[in-house]
Amino acid sequence: MQTRTLRSDLMLLITAAIWGTAFVAQRVGMDYVGPFTFTAARFFLGALSLLPLLWILKPAAIQPTTGKARLNIWQGGLIAGSFLFAGATLQQVGLQYTTAGNAGFITGLYIILVPIMALLWGQKTGRNTWIGGVLAVVGLYLLSITDDFTLAYGDLLQLIGALFWAGHVLIIGWLSPQMDALRLSIVQFFTCGLVSLGVALFIENPTFANIGMAWQPIAYAGLLSVGVAYTLQVFAQKTAPASHAAIILSLEAVFAVIGGYFLLGERLDSQGVVGCGLMLAGMLISQISTNKSPKKEPQVEMLH
Template sequence: MKSRTWQADGLLMVTAIIWGLAFVAQRASMEHIGPFVFNSARFALGCLSLLPLLWWRRNGPAQPFRPLLLGSLAAGTLLFAGSSLQQIGLVYTTAANAGFITGLYIVMVPILALFWRHKTDAYTWIGAFVSLVGLFMLSMTDQWTLAYGDLLELIGALFWAGHVLLIGWLCRRLDPIRLALGQFLVCTLLSLGAALLWEQFDLQALSNVWVPIGYAGILSVGVAYTLQVVAQRHAPAAHAAIILSLESVFAALGGWLLLDESLGTRGLLGCAIMLSGMLISQLPVMRDRSRPEPA
């Protein structure tokens, strides 16, 4: 059991690294193509990367078409909103800022769950307050306004939190692989439509960023998603909460190493405080669900 836990923790760490460095790939691509073009290509590759999994599970139980269609449309629309705001925000902010602010969805999920009459404990409110202090230090400008790119990332985090809640509800009713493929397809089509309306497709520009698109589409969407599903079969929930929260740290490290981004002393302190707030909000999970559980 211990060896399985260590293996699962290792897979979760790889997942956090992949997702963190994806912010670097997304940021680098914005120098050549538009946000919607990038997302349409990224999620199209994500769809293709899930086809082998779907074929492997071809003999699984049949899935009713109408619930799967409606679930895919709802989840794909939220995914489109969150990913679009995240990608547009990356035009105006750093990979580190985007990674840490997007990570606030961890705190937002239990707060949004209040609308469904779910109880929210004191740790969540404390974590939310601490995260807001960190966000203030990271993103507040000299004019006492939230930086534009960071504001977009913050609004996007709300959609990511809503997406997490919706997926949590749908996965108990629908096959997760088919649902993932459906939502990626919906997001691809919406991103493609937005790109046709507001951006231009430049094949030369696309060829310049095929590596970041491939990374974000195949590794970040397909491979990391699969690793997370496999790892959480054997990883304690406490381990998963801590390790996956490190995604934002790897985004900052990747931005520093690969894009020469610098946060400064105030920014670094803000990031540290935000990460602390995220972890504080997860203390009940770490305390009450320390045993392995199925994904």
């Protein structure tokens, strides 16, 4: 059991590292293509990379856990894909106006936003969520508030995007028990890619030449961030509790800062470092359970 836990933790840590450094790839990719073109390419590629899993994974491992589904796979994929498009688009556009490190930490606020937004569905949340939320808000203030006391534009887009990422997690949590989770992911990725491509054709000028020049960051964000990291997360969370997994996955924000520092030359001043520290502390505290009685934990899932 200990070896299995260690293996799961290692897979989750690799997932966090891939997701964190993917922010660097997303910034570099926009040197060649627009944000909507990049999003379309990475999610099409990510969806295609998951298709082989339909044959590799055992059918029993990906079947729905409840009875009759309220929605079919296409309806569920359209809804989830719409939330995914909103979150991914705001994240990608925002990266034009902020650093990879800032984007990683602000996006990571979905961990706190999920239980808070779940209150709308009548779900209760613990005291630690509110403590973590307060710390995260203070950290966000130190990291992103400008001299004229406004939230930096790029960081504002990331914050709005975090709301959609949190909504996406809740939607996935509602849909996953009703239908095949793997097929749902593939459909939502294709949906996000199609909508992104439609917007790109109207407001950008995508060409195969430009996409070819951006093939490396697209491959990283599509194959690794979506395909490989998603697969690692699925296998790791077969044995890792959701709250435990969320703590490790929240380290993607740290990897985003590390990647931005070494690969893009991004720097944080002392106030920014304190802000990031408070935000990370808030994310971790929000995941500490104070309930001693065992209960089933909600699934935590985020796809970048």
